[in-house]
Amino acid sequence: MKFSIERGTLLKALAQAQSVVERRNTIPILANVLIEAEGDKVSFRATDLDIEVVDRAPAMVERGGATTASAVMLHEIVRKLPEGALVSITADPASARLTIAAGRSTFSLATLPKEDFPVMASPDYTTNFAAPAPVLRRLFDKAKFAISTEETRYYLNGVYMHTATGEDGPVLRCVATDGHRLARIDAPLPANAEGMPGVIVPRKTVGELRKLLDDDEAQIAVSVSETKIRFATPAITLTSKVIDGTFPDYSRVIPMGNSRRLEVDASEFAKAVDRVATVSSERSRAVKLSLDEDRLVLSVNAPDSGAAEEELAVAYDSDRLEIGFNAKYLLEIASQVDRENAVFLFNSSGDPTLMREGNDTSAIYVVMPMRV
Template sequence: MKISVDRTVLLKALAHVQSVVEKRNTIPILANVMLEAKDGVLTLTATDMEIAVVERVAGVEVSRPGRTTAPASTLYEIVRKLADGAKVELDHKGGDAPLVLRAGRANANLNVLPVEDFPSMTEGKMPHHFALKAGTLRDLIDRTKFAISTEETRYYLNGIYLHAAESDGAKVLRAVATDGHRLARVEEPLPEGAAGMPGVIVPRKTVAEVRKLADETQDEVSIHLSDTKIRFDIGTVQLTSKLIDGTFPEYERVIPKGNDKILRVGKKAFADAVGRVASISTEKSRPVKLSVSRGNLMLTANSPELGQMQDELDEELVSYDAAPIEIGFQAKYLTDITDQISEQVEFHFADGAAPTIVKDAGRGDALYVLMPMRV
């Protein structure tokens, strides 16, 4: 294989594929990227056996077709540190010969591993297919990913549950994430082709990689899936991932019904007040107490070492017309949710010990559930 490619083009492609490579692994070939050149196209592939990323770079000068593998992070770092505008030549004469990289006066010999050892996880049929605008996909991810669990023992919560559902008589595509303390449920109109899809749990790492790729386009993202795999076609990049093999809990059962005490408060003023009172404690898990009464909201936080802080919001920012209530929530959880809300936060309370529903007063496509803390 012998090719010549612009440094900027190669760097962008390497950045996409090398990010899925695990820095520490016990299988040497998984630290490598596979490079295949033919018909003016360079194809780069990397995998950690859970995710595979394939990128096709067109317009490459291919002097000698072929394929090889090379250390992904090393190749990326070398190309990253080359001068802007450099032409990069990659030359592999086959077999155990090193991959030679030349750019101006710089050159490197990189050890290769056999292409035959490189695993493939892009095979297999994916019968379900639909498309989402990149902005819609970003929105679904951003408004749910904060609630993904990081607790490995409950592996079935380590991702976003994506499925077709019905909401107020309309068919929707719903994304749900929960860590047992908070739940995020966001929905979009069901795209054509998604009606028969199985409910799937997209792993946390996959969600992060897809979100980065979706930032680079405004076009539609094509999504293919089966019971065990999902594939995202984003521009020139194809990302295939295994799905979490588990059963997502019946989340509808934890969404409370009949929470009839409704507080509406300006998002920015509320988020700023939470940040101020939470600063009294260095423990992020300590609660912020909300004391709510007619037209009034007081926020309080305590620290055994540092003392107490409270903040009261102006009456014109607060709308509440029910019985007084005191309830506590972890400050970070409040902040994570209010970050997803545009202008006005809407809390639906039952009492000081029951789960609370949080909504964006200006949008009906997202719902959040927060478990209270004892205060």
Template sequence: MKATIERAILLKGLSHVQSVVERRNTIPILSNVLIEARADGTLRLMATDLDLQIDESVAAAVDQPGATTVSAHTLFDIARKLPEGAQVELSAAEGRMAIVAGRARFSLATLPRDDFPIIAEGELPTTFELPAETLKQIIDKARFAISTEETRYYLNGIFLHVSDDPQPVLKAAATDGHRLARVTVPRPDGAEGMPDVIIPRKCVGELRKLLDEIDGSVGVSLSNTKIRFDLGQAVLTSKLIDGTFPDYSRVIPTGNDKILKIDPRSFEEGVDRVSTIATEKTRAVKMALDKDKITLSVTSPENGTAAEEVPGDYSSLAFEIGFNSRYLLDILGQLEGDLIEVHLADAAAPTLIRENDKAPALYVLMPMRV
């Protein structure tokens, strides 16, 4: 194979595919990127970790079609260090790939393209389109709550499902057992009857990076075991988590009658300030609610105490409740607008946080003993 490509185009394509490649691999070919020069003037770049695969096509001048595989991270590092505006000539023959740009020459070892594993998608019966902005909103508002605990692997992703309540909607949920995030968007055409799926954390992260460069819609195709995102030049295919997501609707409180209305920014800044003295172990912030007066406080045996009053609209019975400050800050960071609703019951019951009852996102936070 032989092709010439502009450095910027090559670098952008490689930056997408190389992040899928794990740094340490027991199978050598999984460290490589598949490079295929096609007669139609495109260069195909493909990488996989056997669970997630990215396939991207970029424009190039192809002199001789062909394909090979070469170390993804090495090629990316080379492209990164080449001068801006350079024309990069890639040619492969007899187990080596030559990379020439200006006066720089590199020769890398290759592995045959026939050894490169490709995820078999099989049938993907459900297909629909989602605006890139909607997908970004789903990921940004939910992914912080994805669990990192490997033992509960079925929580290591975003749960996507459809329901009719009372309009047809698509819901995305994530939880780590301490907090829950749920985003509801109108159901796209074609998503009716789709299976409930759990999209793995790594796929969510890679998809979010690619979405920054997309303006229009993203094609989504899925089955019980695989999901594919069509992003124009790039196609991201992932296996789904094989597990059952818990019935999270049971933990969303419906009868919390103590309602606090508060400006999320002043609340967030107050929590952030008092939690400065919280230790890694405790991280607990106490919230004392009284009529239109909210007092945030932290007590740390090692560091001392901190307290701050924040203004809020509250007229129910006075009581105290504790939260993990980091979890609370994660949620507050997702909320927009000038006023949010915090629905409380008592010091031991889950708390519901949302902008209002029309907002697409809602959050549930479990309290802490303080």
């Protein structure tokens, strides 16, 4: 195998592949990337047995073939080569070495046989549809902060993607929760997505998927089965197992009767929470919201370190209310708001609070209060 490829193109392809590879694993071949050269393209395939990514890049292929080499080492070598360099890569089966040459630099890496590389079996996907990259990016970006990191509740360690009925008809919905806060994001249902099985997309896959969704013009081909999900562009294919578990009935924790309405500038609110939380003890990070007519006072009282208070002008015309929240949760939810105003809907100081962007109900967030 021998081919030449532009350094920037190679680096981009390797970056996606090496990020999937687990740094610590007991199976040597899983530390490698499978390089396959054919025609005028080279593909780079990496897997951790749960996720597989294939990145295809244009190259000048002199001799076709395939081999595997350390993904992290190869990425580091290419990253340190000068910008704009033409990189020549040659695999010699006899010596089991991969030679990387650019300008006056030459590197040699050990290889492992391509036959040992595990390729993820493709199931029969029951649902296939296409969605614009910005739509999928919004669904996952706005939901992922609420993914649970508690390994015992493994079925919450991802984003639940499924079809549902929204206020204006069928929607593609992403939900994540860790029991303390919840995010529910809707987008219009793409053609052919009806009847899609609901799947829990793992946290690591959500992180890797983000790299496919940067191109605003891209259409992402999505294929779903009961056990796997695949996202593909002409250059990159990301295949992942889904979490084998049942996502809880999240609709039961979304409050419907909260009538106390607070409207506040989202950016000003986030900055004020951040400022007053500076003095709170790291353990609880509790911030108290005291609401009165068109007035919100944010306060923190940490006996061991100090106290802070800040007042904001808001739109609020209900009964007086005092309620406490974890500052980190408030900040994460406020940071999701793309519009100018955030709307909070309260019931009482002990009930879940609903938050949305203005009157838009396509993205709603629920946060549980704390005792303060």
